[in-house]
Amino acid sequence: MAESFISQQRFFDNKNYPRGFSRHGDFTIKESQLLEKHGVAFKELDNETRKPVTPEEKAFVAVCRGKAPASNEYEKVWLKYITCVNKAKKFHTLSGGKPQLDITDDFVDNDD
Template sequence: MSESFISNQRFFDNKNYPRGFSRHGDFTIKEAQLLEKFGQAFSELDSGKREPVTTEEKVFVSVCRGNQMPATENEKTWVKYMARINKPKRFHTLSGGKPQIDPSEDFSDVDD
């Protein structure tokens, strides 16, 4: 029987985690280790670049497609990673709403 999630490459995400997964604070040490060790395989399975071979990999792909809830550490870690990198970016604008001034405050230009 073949092993699941075999990859010859360590997984790094220099765009979202330039200092590494464990130094950013989003992941536990165990989760960071799982991502580094198996993340390349997770990514390839999720994107379809790699076909699942084992039952575990087939279930993993099903989780990635949203057909099943994550149950294993691998599945939960990958879902957490994907949620972190795909969350919508918050942005703030300074645009033309009415200024919020409390009319009960007394504004004057005269120094006391």
């Protein structure tokens, strides 16, 4: 796998992990290192801005498309990252969302 997932850049996600992957608590140190070292390649392969060259990269793309289960640490950490980022996008407020039901509408007073 030495020739797979090569990138000259470190991967950072300052929007979701401004203090770094290892300081946030979602990832182990090893997972954080994998993301930082190979995350640019992972993202490019997932976004189809980079064509898979090696069998490992082709298998990675198949995992990203849901056509195969994750079978190695590269695939597993990327799916974990995607899951964490998508979970972070969900934002809950007390004032937003569906309108609350007014329980008084269904109340029937039979004391007439």
